[in-house]
Amino acid sequence: QSALTQPASVSGSPGQSITFSCTGISSDDGVDNYVSWYQQHPGKAPKLVIYDVSNRPSGVSDRFSGSKSGNTASLTISGLQADDEADYFCSSYSDSSPYVFGGGTKVTVL
Amino acid sequence: QLQQSGPGLVRPSQTLSLTCAISGDSVSSNRAAWNWFRQSPSSGLEWLGRTYYRSKWYFDYGVSVESRISFNPDTSNNQFSLQLNSVTPEDTAVYFCARTIDDSSGLAYWGQGSLVTVSS
Numbered sequence: 171q172s173a174l175t176q177p178a179s180v181s182g183s184p185g186q187s188i189t190f191s192c193t194g195i196s197s198d199d200g201v202d203n204y205v206s207w208y209q210q211h212p213g214k215a216p217k218l219v220i221y222d223v224s225n226r227p228s229g230v231s232d233r234f235s236g237s238k239s240g241n242t243a244s245l246t247i248s249g250l251q252a253d254d255e256a257d258y259f260c261s262s263y264s265d266s267s268p269y270v271f272g273g274g275t276k277v278t279v280l
Numbered sequence: 281q282l283q284q285s286g287p288g289l290v291r292p293s294q295t296l297s298l299t300c301a302i303s304g305d306s307v308s309s310n311r312a313a314w315n316w317f318r319q320s321p322s323s324g325l326e327w328l329g330r331t332y333y334r335s336k337w338y339f340d341y342g343v344s345v346e347s348r349i350s351f352n353p354d355t356s357n358n359q360f361s362l363q364l365n366s367v368t369p370e371d372t373a374v375y376f377c378a379r380t381i382d383d384s385s386g387l388a389y390w391g392q393g394s395l396v397t398v399s400s
Contacts, residue, residue: 172324204385206385206386206387208387214393215376215378215390215391215392215393216325216376216387216390217390218381218386218387218388220386221381221384221385221386221388222384222385222386225384225386227381227386227388259325261325261387263385266343267327267342267343268327268330268340268385269315269317269327269385269387270327271324271325271326271327273324274324274325
């Protein structure tokens with residue numbers, strides 16, 4: 171069982187926006203912003219799309235945005251495109267590990 | 281860029297060894313941390329540990345493997361390696377090396393992944 175909880179699947183049509191959550195984020199001071207999101211296509215390595223809750227790495231589309239409220243983080247993908255179809259994992263900090271992950275959300279573009 | 285290498289099949293009770301070769305960066309960077317993860321259908325993504333250099337080398341290991349894991353940063357060859365001892369079939373997974381983004385915990389650079397099967 172994963173330390174963080176994500177919905178198993180989310181779907182949307184091209185051009186739509188989707189938002190999905192990740193619960194169980196640490197609220198401890200100093201580490202509560204250590205939230206990252208990763209996109210993973212089948213057979214590929216994860217790709218960082220959001221770090222420190224809402225920052226985008228260089229080269230990542232601004233269609234990806236992140237936020238956090240309390241112990242829940244969220245990832246929004248706007249203007250959904252076919253290539254966005256992938257698994258998405260959230261990651262946060264815990265007392266036992268600097269990286270704990272959610273079980274992943276499968277995004278399907280209809 | 282991170283390039284992984286190592287055997288894809290390891291016998292039970294033996295040692296799993298993987299290497300992550302670094303290009304375009306330095307394993308001794310004082311702004312990065314070098315991590316190993318693994319991913320399996322049964323356990324999902326799991327952090328195994330990290331090493332980083334801040335005037336000296338530091339090592340942190342995951343609780344589930346800390347008794348049988350070690351990392352070796354190799355400054356001569358600009359790479360770092362993973363050794364996992366006494367493997368069992370439960371260690372079968374895809375293993376990834378990864379580097380943090382500068383001065384943050386986000387994992388911006390990943391190796392290509394190595395499927396390691398533990399079987400006799």
